[in-house]
């Protein structure tokens with residue numbers, strides 16, 4: 001059965017246009033949701049912690065900033081867009097005491113509801129609208145007049161209109177320009193965690209790094225290894241994104257296509273797929289969520305070690321210099 005896709009023409013903005021949306025946070029997703037909604041004509045306010053370094057940036061973007069509790073009190077829809085590991089405490093201290101019946105609590109990812117870290121009262125609508133891509137790109141494509149696909153789910157429909165609110169929100173941030181489909185908190189949370197760990201982030205970076213190290217350790221120039229295993233990834237992926245595998249394979253040489261079929265299965269083996277199944281199982285059982293929470297409680301000891309190790313890696317130092325010589329690559333610091 002083909003999933004029902006929602007596009008701009010299928011969705012009315014009415015259920016959000018006469019409401020106030022409090023975006024809590026001003027990071028990767030939050031700044032993009034807030035600015036896109038503001039540009040779509042929605043009344044947006046920003047809730048930030050005391051002394052927040054983001055206050056000036058949000059104000060510069062023409063957004064009204066207040067404390068988190070104050071924003072919750074003033075809002076119809078509360079979009080909780082701070083890091084997953086911080087959401088439960090902020091919800092407990094600054095949101096729950098001020099939530100009123102009839103309000104909407106909205107997430108960008110289902111982690112805290114699905115894994116039981118947050119349990120909202122039964123008289124509020126609870127939903128997620130998850131763009132399928134990074135926040136900075138959500139803002140970039142919106143400004144270009146394009147959109148990013150998204151998915152939505154309703155966990156609690158106290159008002160009887162929760163789906164309309166979620167779809168209107170998805171339209172306001174630009175997702176219905178590209179296509180939005182309905183999911184559940186369970187499906188969004190588990191597929192998102194699986195995708196980012198196995199393919200999009202963990203899979204891609206470790207594949208690139210292993211390829212780069214293999215060439216450099218064999219005595220090839222690091223700059224050539226960088227172009228071959230990192231820079232060109234975008235060019236190949238752009239073709240896959242635009243035209244699928246067949247379109248990409250049409251563009252590459254027959255030599256490359258032959259090597260793709262012969263060597264791809266030697267790299268991504270049956271064992272790799274079996275490991276992917278284990279990864280999915282750890283996500284489904286909550287084992288990964290517990291490991292993440294434990295590292296957070298230990299001040300992200302493991303995560304900070306990994307960040308430090310990668311910062312000094314040759315692929316990063318060589319890449320920084322090579323990108324500097326390519327002024328057409330956006331080198332500006334990210335806006336937030």
Ligand SMILES: NC(=O)C1=CN([C@@H]2O[C@H](COP(=O)(O)OP(=O)(O)OC[C@H]3O[C@@H](n4cnc5c(N)ncnc54)[C@H](OP(=O)(O)O)[C@@H]3O)[C@@H](O)[C@H]2O)C=CC1
Pocket residue numbers: 025026027028029030048049051052053054055080081082083084086090108109130131133134135136
């Ligand atoms: N990053 C992405 O592209 C995607 C993220 N998501 C989901 O969106 C949500 C937000 O993620 P992301 O955008 O990466 O988050 P960020 O790390 O970018 O969030 C940073 C913001 O959160 C605020 N913040 C951090 N800790 C606290 C705290 N203890 N109290 C109050 N405010 C705090 C920061 O405040 P200050 O400004 O004061 O420092 C800042 O404004 C998550 O649920 C994530 O899974 C979903 C899809 C993609």
Ligand SMILES: CC[C@](O)(C(C)=O)C(=O)O
Pocket residue numbers: 131132133134135192195196200201
């Ligand atoms: C791929 C990582 C992501 O899931 C995303 C940008 O969609 C995230 O959590 O940041």
Ligand SMILES: [Mg+2]
Pocket residue numbers: 109192193196
């Ligand atoms: Mg994610």
Ligand SMILES: [Mg+2]
Pocket residue numbers: 131132133192196
């Ligand atoms: Mg994601």
